[in-house]
Amino acid sequence: MQPAPLIRLCQIGKDYPSVSTSGNRLRMIASLLFRRGEIPHFCALQGVSLELKAGESLGLIGENGAGKSTLLKIIAGVVKPSTGQIEVNGRIGALLELGSGFHPEYSGLENIHLAAALMGMSHSEIDRKLEDIVQFADIGSHIHEPIKHYSSGMVVRLGFAVATAMRPDILITDEVLAVGDESFQKKCIRWIEGYLAQGGTLLLCSHSMYHIQTLCQKAVWIHGGRMHMYGNSFDVTREYLTYHEEKNCKAEHQEHRVHPEGIYQIRSLWLEDDAGTEIAELEMGGVLRICGVAHSPDERPPVILFGVARVDGTSIYGTHSNETAYVPGRIAPATYGFCVRLPRLPLLPGKYTIRAHAMDPEGLRLFDTVNTTLRVTGQTRDYSLCRLEHEWLPARPDFAERERGVQE
Missing domain, CATH: 2.70.50.60 (abc- transporter (atp binding component) like domain)
Structure with a gap:
């Protein structure tokens, strides 16, 4: 008998009240008070069904406002779905929003204890891993200052450092790698690769197709609150990039036209x-x-x-x-x-x-x-538009002489 998936979603939907106009606000209040009529709403998600098994890595892509963050919040238990069923079997480590779980008046050190406790870690476990968390965050003396003075990148460093110490069954990240500097991004990627190699399960939301292709086996494209495409991460990201290229292209491509006579x-x-x-x-x-x-x-x-x-x-x-x-x-x-x-x-x-x-x-x-x-x-991690025939060669002895000449 196969073990149950760590995450199972069945026809998940989420509606939010529509209060964009004063009329909608009044209709919503009347509906709630008198329990009559339909509450004005907009649909953020509709009919999302998927499974994520232990050891799998799934990328979540889509345009802003497509419903990706809402879906992650539902999986993390922050938001309840309006329709459908969700089943989560495992401890979740979620990095959804900058500063989520942090108190702005507390120092970085105090917030490590607070965030780790909210993630389900015991006091002894936190104390045992505190040094590793501080070292991974690598924000120096700022660890003793209130995080209201932190930059967005420093907040992400702290949040990700806590998640690394927790080593959850399921790691959920929402655009975390887009905020930190390049060196921290590389550190996070190395950690995630190690986490996956040891059997960890990843749900990664990102606008970076490189990160989706590098870290995720499969991908889901959310479009207009629905699952537009699900499959191999290379196939899904390629279709998503093509969609944007066509969307941005203003030239009209004609395949069948009426031709005037008298010209080539x-x-x-x-x-x-x-x-x-x-x-x-x-x-x-x-x-x-x-x-x-x-x-x-x-x-x-x-x-x-x-x-x-x-x-x-x-x-x-x-x-x-x-x-x-x-x-x-x-x-x-x-x-x-x-x-x-x-x-x-x-x-x-x-x-x-x-x-x-x-x-x-x-x-x-x-x-x-x-x-x-x-x-x-096809599948490749090459860049740009075409592949040039090439081969890597070992360095020759004269390379050292050339370098010495440059330094002199």
Whole structure:
């Protein structure tokens, strides 16, 4: 018999009263006093169901206001759901908001005792781990000052240090790594990696897709209070980044248009794999063929220009057919076909725009542009847009001589 999940959510929903207008406030008061009518509300979460087992790590992503923090508060027991059922089997360590569980008038040292006690640690356990907590926080003499004088980063240091000493069954963090400085972020990541390696369970909410990919096996994308996507962290974060690229892109991509006569133009454009099968998705490193049909008003073969760009409009590469003296083949009167093959496609996973342009036979004037899209799949922690072939080599003996020369 398999052990019960540490966290089980079933159709979780959360409504909050809507008091954005004076009319809504009055209707809410009347509904509460007379127990009649529906209380004006807005839905922060709806129909969220998931499980988190011991040793798993789950990332939570989504736009601001999507309902991520509300969901974390429900799991941590800070907020009760309006609908659905929740089951938690284990001790939770939650870092949800700056200063949660801290008293602003107390010193950092006093707040360690207070926060640790709220997390369920005994006095003897706190005393035994106090030195480790102070050392991890690394805020120097400020540990004896009231935390109302602390910066946001110092508050996070203190809160995370308490959580490390507690070593909970489930660690919940909400944007903690976005507040601390770089050295503290690295320290937190090292600790979380060790915590996971020893069987810990993590629920991480972050806007950093790098942290989600690095620390989490799976991810949930919350959109408009609902689970929009759940699965492998690489797949979910890639779709989320693509969503933002498309959202920010103002250019309209046209695939089917009515073409005016009398100009060089692209009549159709499609993508194929190396077997000639039409595709819209390709594994990273695969073979891509860009194929199309162009029209020529004067029966002369046009020059074809193709380009690759991210969906946000960032150009990646482009070239034209007369660079290699390529001439499109005549397939019908005033109609020419073309195909360009890209072996070992170096594009990193994501969504891309493939563009084809029709130019005059001299390659001087551009008349027409048609776009289509390609989704590249795969998993990698490489950065930017494409992968460059490379290999790491050992340092040579002359490196030391070079360094000595620089220092002299």
